[in-house]
Amino acid sequence: MSFETILYDVDDNILTITLNRPEQLNSFNGKMCFELIEAFDMADADDDVQAIIFTGAGRGFCAGADLSSGAETWEGHSEAMDSDQQRGDGGGEVTRRIYDCLKPVIVAFNGPAVGVGMTMTLSADVRIAAPNIKMGFVFAARGIIPEGCSSYFLPRLVGISKALEWCYSARIFRSEEALGAGLIRSIHEPEDLLPAARKLAKEFTENSSAISNTVLRHMMWRMLGASHPIESHRVDTAGISALGTSPDAAEGITSFLEKRKPNFPGKVSKDLPEFFPWWEEPEF
Numbered sequence: 001m002s003f004e005t006i007l008y009d010v011d012d013n014i015l016t017i018t019l020n021r022p023e024q025l026n027s028f029n030g031k032m033c034f035e036l037i038e039a040f041d042m043a044d045a046d047d048d049v050q051a052i053i054f055t056g057a058g059r060g061f062c063a064g065a066d067l068s069s070g071a072e073t074w075e076g077h078s079e080a081m082d083s084d085q086q087r088g089d090g091g092g093e094v095t096r097r098i099y100d101c102l103k104p105v106i107v108a109f110n111g112p113a114v115g116v117g118m119t120m121t122l123s124a125d126v127r128i129a130a131p132n133i134k135m136g137f138v139f140a141a142r143g144i145i146p147e148g149c150s151s152y153f154l155p156r157l158v159g160i161s162k163a164l165e166w167c168y169s170a171r172i173f174r175s176e177e178a179l180g181a182g183l184i185r186s187i188h189e190p191e192d193l194l195p196a197a198r199k200l201a202k203e204f205t206e207n208s209s210a211i212s213n214t215v216l217r218h219m220m221w222r223m224l225g226a227s228h229p230i231e232s233h234r235v236d237t238a239g240i241s242a243l244g245t246s247p248d249a250a251e252g253i254t255s256f257l258e259k260r261k262p263n264f265p266g267k268v269s270k271d272l273p274e275f276f277p278w279w280e281e282p283e284f
Contacts, residue, residue, distance in 0.1 A: 064115025
């Protein structure tokens, strides 16, 4: 499938999704929203994809929403939300699609990221960045509110005080401050950014079962909202029972005893355990 606003490239079991409107600093529009959702759908269905890197083309990651319509940017927003293609704000649709992803997701901030350019990355598993890049949750300065499910994700990532500081002030900060707050994992020189992302992706996948990674990803994320540890214990118990007798478990144990690299046979497309998913998806 060809895309207009993104690039989709699979190499050595790693998918790189690149925002590709460099002349507009990869500003976010409706077409990009739909194409990103389609790209993650394709990735989940493809067993050759074991991890995903999300980055931008040119000198920016994403400059936020496309404001080329000026003060009329948000006119018709309510009608668009009622369309068959989209149920909520575009940033939230992408954030939730990444949240639902079956593969590990790594964001590589290659340049400035503001507004939706920040919020749609908050459900990724890891974020890394180039030095001294500009970041910001600038919504209040535009007379609107943070979108992209950021009121759920951002306080969980950096704490309520830091989240409110960034959103109240709507100020621009640098990747070094994001590192100190725990929003990003590490900073790399521009030429080292994508190699670092690929190294992480390989670390996540080359010795781990794809089935295990899918289940544990959702265990970690979805237990952030659990009301009691027993919710985790129930899923732990179901997972050990289901996966403990699986071909992947047999291969994991055998390869350990034989002191060799595992070759897990399980496929995310067809071999996920019967208890997955264990949650009920809420309606919008």
